[in-house]
Amino acid sequence: MGKDKKLNAEQKIIEAAADIFETKGFEGARMQQIADKAGINKALLHYYFRSKDLLFEKVFLKLAGKIFLKFIETFNIEGSIFDKIEMFLQIHQDLLYKNRKFPIFFFNEITRNPDLMRKLMLNLEISKKFQEITKQFDQEKKDGIIRQDVEVSHLIVNIISLSVFPYIGSPAIKEIMKEFDLNYEQFLDERRTMIAQFVINSIKV
Amino acid sequence: MGKDKKLNAEQKIIEAAADIFETKGFEGARMQQIADKAGINKALLHYYFRSKDLLFEKVFLKLAGKIFLKFIETFNIEGSIFDKIEMFLQIHQDLLYKNRKFPIFFFNEITRNPDLMRKLMLNLEISKKFQEITKQFDQEKKDGIIRQDVEVSHLIVNIISLSVFPYIGSPAIKEIMKEFDLNYEQFLDERRTMIAQFVINSIKV
DNA sequence: ACTATTTTTGACTAATTGGTTAAATCATAT
DNA sequence: ATATGATTTAACCAATTAGTCAAAAATAGT
Numbered sequence: 001m002g003k004d005k006k007l008n009a010e011q012k013i014i015e016a017a018a019d020i021f022e023t024k025g026f027e028g029a030r031m032q033q034i035a036d037k038a039g040i041n042k043a044l045l046h047y048y049f050r051s052k053d054l055l056f057e058k059v060f061l062k063l064a065g066k067i068f069l070k071f072i073e074t075f076n077i078e079g080s081i082f083d084k085i086e087m088f089l090q091i092h093q094d095l096l097y098k099n100r101k102f103p104i105f106f107f108n109e110i111t112r113n114p115d116l117m118r119k120l121m122l123n124l125e126i127s128k129k130f131q132e133i134t135k136q137f138d139q140e141k142k143d144g145i146i147r148q149d150v151e152v153s154h155l156i157v158n159i160i161s162l163s164v165f166p167y168i169g170s171p172a173i174k175e176i177m178k179e180f181d182l183n184y185e186q187f188l189d190e191r192r193t194m195i196a197q198f199v200i201n202s203i204k205v
Numbered sequence: 206m207g208k209d210k211k212l213n214a215e216q217k218i219i220e221a222a223a224d225i226f227e228t229k230g231f232e233g234a235r236m237q238q239i240a241d242k243a244g245i246n247k248a249l250l251h252y253y254f255r256s257k258d259l260l261f262e263k264v265f266l267k268l269a270g271k272i273f274l275k276f277i278e279t280f281n282i283e284g285s286i287f288d289k290i291e292m293f294l295q296i297h298q299d300l301l302y303k304n305r306k307f308p309i310f311f312f313n314e315i316t317r318n319p320d321l322m323r324k325l326m327l328n329l330e331i332s333k334k335f336q337e338i339t340k341q342f343d344q345e346k347k348d349g350i351i352r353q354d355v356e357v358s359h360l361i362v363n364i365i366s367l368s369v370f371p372y373i374g375s376p377a378i379k380e381i382m383k384e385f386d387l388n389y390e391q392f393l394d395e396r397r398t399m400i401a402q403f404v405i406n407s408i409k410v
Numbered sequence: 411a412c413t414a415t416t417t418t419t420g421a422c423t424a425a426t427t428g429g430t431t432a433a434a435t436c437a438t439a440t
Numbered sequence: 441a442t443a444t445g446a447t448t449t450a451a452c453c454a455a456t457t458a459g460t461c462a463a464a465a466a467t468a469g470t
Contacts, residue, residue: 009417027232028317031458041419046459048417107373108313112233114376127384134385147406153387154399157378158367165366168312168373171319173362179332180339182358194359201352202407214447236428246449251429 010048012038017059022101025108026056057116064106064120070095075129081140082204085159086196092163093192103167130156146203155203162195215253217243222264227306230313231261262321269311269325275300280334286345287409290364291401297368298397308372335361351408360408367400 016038020029031052035042049055070091077087096103110117121127137152166173166188174184221243225234236257240247254260275296282292301308315322326332342357371378371393379389 025230025232025313025317027230030456032456042458043420043460044418050459052458104312104316107309107377108230110376111309112230114380117376117380121380121384127381130381130385149402151395151399153382153385153392154396154403157371157374158400158403160374161366161370162363165370165373166362168370169362169365171315171322172312175319175322175326176332176335177358179326180335180358187358190356191359194356195363197354198359198363198407202403235426237426247428248430248450249448252447255429257428 009038009040009044012040013045013048013055014059014062017055018063021056021059022063022105025105026052026112029056031055057119060109060116061120061123063102064116065123067095067099067102068120068124068126072124072126072129075133081137081145082200085199089159089163089196089199090192092160093195096163096167097188100167100170103164107168144205147205150203155199159195159199162198163191166191214243214245214249217245218250218253218260219264219267222260223268226261226264227268227310230310231257231317234261236260262324265314265321266325266328268307269321270328272300272304272307272311273325273329273331277329277331277334280338286342286350287405290404294364294368294401294404295397297365298400301368301372302393305372305375308369312373349410352410355408360404364400364404367403368396371396 013034017029017034020034020037024030024033029052031045032042034055035045038045045055049058074088074091077084079087133156134152137146137150137155140146141148141150141152170184173187177184177187218239222234222239225239225242229235229238234257236250237247239260240250243250250260254263279293279296282289284292338361339357342351342355342360345351346353346355346357375389378392382389382392
């Protein structure tokens with residue numbers, strides 16, 4: 001039954017590939033480097049996954065699927081619309097914090113190959129969730145809890161923009177903050193509560 | 206004196222390289238493809254710019270410098286803080302609209318090579334401008350025009366997040382909107398006025 | 411213990427790619 | 441025109457890289 005290293009070469013490959021692809025991107029990643037990191041022979045990569053393209057697609061969809069799933073789960077939060085926004089952002093921030101390298105990797109890859117986004121959406125049932133949340137928001141708008149001119153699609157994009165961009169732009173923000181003797185980590189931490197405040201201030205009547 | 210094609214091989218190379226690098230990224234770009242697009246021999250690339258790295262760095266700094274310069278100019282806008290935000294966003298949106306491919310390219314490249322950001326900042330005097338704007342904002346905060354709890358660094362990042370992210374996430378947003386029969390172009394257009402409203406609503410007392 | 415099947419490897423290949431070189435072409439001044 | 445220097449090219453090179461293959465090693469079934 002082998003030692004702990006016997007935990008599936010296939011699994012080890014996927015983990016190593018995820019890490020290399022995430023840091024180097026598809027074009028920058030090297031099959032040899034993935035093999036080294038997984039502690040196996042390069043030929044084994046092709047034995048399990050026929051080509052670099054197929055390995056990448058599998059890894060990408062698995063990784064992005066996992067993260068999007070957690071992301072979508074937060075749509076089920078109960079409570080007032082303001083509670084929802086606060087809770088959603090809390091969980092969303094945690095998710096980003098633990099997967100810092102993911103956003104720029106994800107958006108870069110789907111830009112170079114938009115088909116990946118289509119495939120990802122087929123796996124998940126993302127649009128149904130969006131439809132639900134849209135209805136909920138529209139209802140709360142009718143109830144006069146939030147401003148009438150708040151458009152749900154924009155609100156969602158705004159919330160995601162505010163939380164994701166600081167990770168995408170991290171090297172730029174870090175460099176600029178260095179000039180001001182400001183601390184990027186602290187900056188991220190402050191945003192945890194700030195973003196929700198900023199959004200709620202903006203949409204409440 | 207030649208015909209119009211005589212406008213500098215060097216210039217033609219830079220334009221072609223900018224286009225290829227922007228769409229394919231450094232790793233994905235091919236020197237041969239750049240040569241083809243510039244309508245010259247591949248060896249000429251190395252004659253003018255010694256290597257792919259040097260060509261890339263020159264093109265990146267030139268392109269990013271040009272865009273950042275326009276970006277920084279907008280900090281000089283006069284008027285009330287709300288006017289400033291509106292004007293800034295107007296110009297910023299135009300700039301993004303005309304350079305759609307730039308944001309994801311830029312942030313991806315500085316992520317893979319943060320040193321580029323440092324070099325870019327040396328060329329421009331970006332931090333001085335940020336310092337000026339910070340003082341201005343702080344003053345208007347003391348004057349009680351905007352909420353006391355508005356932190357300037359966060360406000361700037363928020364504004365940039367809201368305007369830049371929709372371009373970075375374009376393939377994702379497009380795909381999701383397709384499911385809802387929503388139009389991405391119209392969505393971008395709506396944001397031109399929406400973002401300023403969203404920000405101002407949030408920071409006004 | 412023996413056989414069949416699966417997993418893993420080392421050595422190899424074909425294609426791509428960044429980069430070089432020496433010769434050819436063009437431009438300019440004398 | 442012609443010598444000089446800058447520009448451009450075709451042909452080539454060396455290194456890297458994804459992918460292959462046949463043989464070895466491990467695993468499981470009998």
